[in-house]
Amino acid sequence: MPQKTVLNEVHRQLGAKMVDFGGWDMPLHYGSQIEEHHAVRRDCGMFDVSHMCALDVAGPDARPFLRRLIANNVDKLKQPGKALYSAMLNESGGVIDDLIVYFINEAHYRVVVNAGTTEKDLAWIAARLAEWKFKAVCIPRRDLAMIAVQGPNARTRFWQALPETRAASEALKAFHSVTVGDYFIASTGYTGEDGYEITLPASKAATFWQALLDAGVRPSGLAARDTLRLEAGMNLYGQDMDESISPLDAGLAWTVDLLSERDFVGKVALLAHPPQHQFLGLLLLDRGVMRAHQKVLVKVDGTVGEGEITSGTFSPTLQQSIALARLPLGVALGDQVKVEIREKALSARVVKPCFVRNGKALI
Template identity: 55%
Template sequence: MGRRTPLYQQHFALGARTVDFGGWDMPVHYGSQIEEHHRVRRDAGMFDVSHMCVIDVHGKSARAFLARLLANDVGKLRQAGKALYSCLLDESGGVIDDLIVYLMHDHFFRIVVNAGTRDGDLAWMRARASEWDLALDILERSDLAMIAVQGPEARAKVAALLPEVERSSVLAQEAFFGRECASTSGSRWFVARTGYTGEDGFEVMLPDREAADLWQALLAAGVAPCGLGARDTLRLEAGMNLYGNDMDRTRNPLESGLAWTVAFEPAERDFVGRGALENIRKQGGPPLKLVGLVLEDRGVLRSHQKVVVPGVDAVQVGGEVTSGTFSPTLERSIGFARVPRAASTSQTFASPCRQAAVRA
């Protein structure tokens, strides 16, 4: 039996089919993964993402710590509540994890990391803080649950459950910002306009004992419970990477479609992995790159399937699907593949049994 979130009983009561995900028993769907996908695109769906780990970093040197720890630059975070997506790299540029960091206020940042990597991330962060001799509090917030409410109707449905005095400011929040607000029970919730579906919506972090009540209230408001299955098809349609599939410690961000998240400027910011990535750039960039695929034939792309890229120096070279699924919106299969850099986009790849066209 894996670890369970504070919402496990809710999933069980709704008849969810559960799977092991990073050591957690998580719902994969509540009946139909495709129906759940459509609900998020058309209306509103909710995901229990309490298995993800909230880490609070407090201290006067928190900003300096994160500037050195993360490949993206927390110097971009100037306004309270602003969020930044970043990779956490090791010295060789391998991706330890991908995460979101929020500036809460001076000397306080909140980080959300993946479930399967939480223990390693915490150990890494604490070891770096100690190595760099920084006085910081790095707190694992296991007392918080997180519910992602996503879809065109999601923000209105969440706002309606907040105290009236909070609603307009929560709704006025810009994309990729979060803010603390009071709940009707008097506790503090953190409501962020972020997500992993390509839809508008909120991610709500709240005390774990209040999670079931919020879940029930959202259900009553017509928000569809959605599992990890729909979460995967939604994120792939939106072109978002999944840690463990599309990148991991053996891959750097430059070969994972994540170069845009690495801040090489300012040049004097010395972050972990910078030297290794600069060496790769000096050599003309990584030999591989991550591309999006649309399958022209029937069938479904699956992780680890081989793809063949014709015509690179007349020698066929191999690539591999890192994520593949059926897109309910397009009604055909889509995915990511890691292929040789020389492969051009909008080129047709062959796979042993399928024809796939690349879309950048």
């Protein structure tokens, strides 16, 4: 049986189409994926992301432990509330999971991991704590729920629902967080739009969800979340990267600190194996829809090579098919390539892997 978030019955009462997503019973949409997508781009939408897991890493060695555990450098976190995106790697340099670390204080960090990898992540972290003998603990906060409020009007609608949080959250810059009473408010998201991700006691989730509904926020499901994140050029674990893929081949080199003397799991492997591919965007020029695992044929210096689409969809904002793809080195922005779709070779243009941000087309 799939696991259920605390809002499961609320989704059903709203008429959501429910699906099994990574072992969780989650809303795919509430009637119209396209309308939910446009609501987030043009106004405001909300997502139940309580299937993801918040972990509290605490103790006097919390910072040195995270410094060694993840590929990005937590020493960048100097201001309480600041957040850092990173990958947690295995010894071969493959991505165990991508995650966000929030700096609460020197002895307390919050780490948010993906739903489908939670048990694997917890086992990996527990093994590293035991191996390295750091004075720290990792506590999964299963008593918490998470709701994302996203869109150009997200802040205003959020303050309508929780006016007592406005003074503390109004000045939040991107990738920062603040705690107001029982609410952990982070200016992060997975849509390319402004907004907050709010972590709160599970017992208060249904009341907060209703307050957002009353403020005019539209419930949105997994389908819209996927088209939004793909338009924004954001990776999805299990599609765009996994334990067999280096972050250097998954467009995540910017999340890896190879310059400092700091050691971390996977660093030796990354230094020994430079990037083998480029991670770029594709815009389909012919009619059709690009999907994951389709083959991409490219020409580099007169030689035909192959790449692969990792995520593809029809963009509701651009009204065109878009994709993220791993392509051979030497492919340049603006190049035309061929994508094999239903035994046809359709034309696509190579673009930067970010198509839409803050409601605006970037290509």
